[in-house]
């Protein structure tokens with residue numbers, strides 16, 4: 001059946017990202033797009049840290065960066081600082097961008113390791129622009145440099161997610177997306193095919209559609225409640241199942257740092273996301289080891305300013321739907337699954353979900369091959385991200401609480417065990433199935449939490465004599481560039497002051 005009407009259920013970050021991106025395929029067709037959202041239900045109200053592909057999402061939509069950043073109180077993000085993960089008192093930065101650069105197919109951290117074996121004392125961090133800029137609170141975009149022989153700056157944003165959804169709503173409505181404000185009361189299914197035929201609003205009106213995008217949040221109104229798709233739980237590997245979020249002001253005069261903070265506590269971890277005039281904060285924790293009151297107290301004790309709202313208590317189950325595309329429904333955002341926001345991957349998965357949907361969709365109708373391919377690729381994407389998140393817990397040396405004892409000793413997926421063992425042997429990292437996280441990401445977390453390379457890569461050892469000058473130059477140019485950069489706060493105030 002031809003697709004003439006796409007109905008999006010939900011107007012959170014997922015719903016409006018889908019609406020904005022899909023509005024671009026309306027051009028030159030009669031395709032109708034309707035988004036239904038309910039203010040009575042509201043949105044999850046969190047989700048402020050992003051990763052670099054999100055910058056490309058704005059570019060695909062021809063969104064002016066400075067305008068979007070001003071509208072969302074945004075700041076720049078160069079990576080995440082993890083504190084107390086390997087051991088209490090330790091910290092490291094997982095940066096965007098690479099350590100050094102690939103030298104003949106060898107990862108730079110392997111070359112660095114070979115240099116260390118020869119007595120070089122320089123830390124790996126001095127070969128990463130984003131880490132050095134983050135340490136010094138500096139920022140510049142690549143296009144600001146006067147020279148083109150310098151490493152690019154890889155960044156993402158911290159955004160006010162509610163303001164971002166509002167921003168995209170204006171974008172999508174301008175391009176013909178029709179918004180309906182109503183509670184969805186019922187979902188109609190075709191008696192034979194089981195395809196969704198329409199949704200019933202609380203005034204009794206039925207909105208019929210040919211294709212549906214379920215962005216209804218954790219409840220999964222279409223994908224789960226109507227289609228009973230099923231959910232694969234990953235709570236064994238990612239046992240945190242609660243969060244309490246609490247924004248605070250930043251009136252202590254400190255500049256907004258260009259990175260997210262993720263600080264581990266006794267049964268979970270706390271995020272701090274600096275926006276232009278406030279910080280987003282939250283404490284993700286495991287209810288088997290901590291009560292809500294204690295989680296809230298820990299968060300309040302560790303806030304950098306005064307709370308500006310009531311605490312928002314949230315529950316979740318880590319895992320994903322057995323199918324992301326079922327019949328004529330694709331689930332995006334929280335409706336499709338959830339992994340905790342340790343590496344800011346949820347909005348990214350909305351982004352890649354929308355991209356895959358647009359790439360796959362034909363207005364002539366849906367077929368099984370589209371759904372099964374979408375499901376297979378998305379499942380792999382989820383699993384590779386899951387492994388990376390699990391690494392943060394597994395690679396702890398903490399033994400100061402029951403929670404960390406569980407994480408340190410838990411079984412993990414074989415795919416992760418193999419990755420760790422190969423890294424220990426000589427620092428090699430194989431990226432599989434187009435996975436999101438790079439060799440630098442894996443190396444940053446493994447080394448940051450105390451997993452060492454025991455052996456030297458013979459290939460790396462073989463090149464170090466020839467690359468000594470290049471390596472010195474790399475360090476010098478990063479140092480020089482960071483010195484030239486303005487402070488991050490100063491940059492934001494000039495480039496995209498909040499409106």
Ligand code: FAD
Nearest residue numbers: 010011012013014043044047049184217333334341346347
């Ligand atoms: P929601 O925001 O819940 O929106 C659901 C929509 O569906 C709403 O508009 C609601 O009104 C509508 N709806 C539901 N039922 C009905 C109905 N019956 N009738 C009509 N409308 C209905 N992601 C990141 O990338 N970075 C982060 O830093 C990050 N931090 C997070 C922290 C926490 C604690 C949590 C839980 C999530 C975090 N996320 C983060 C994930 C991120 O918040 C979500 O991916 C993102 O907000 C998308 O949510 P959503 O649009 O799927 O759902």
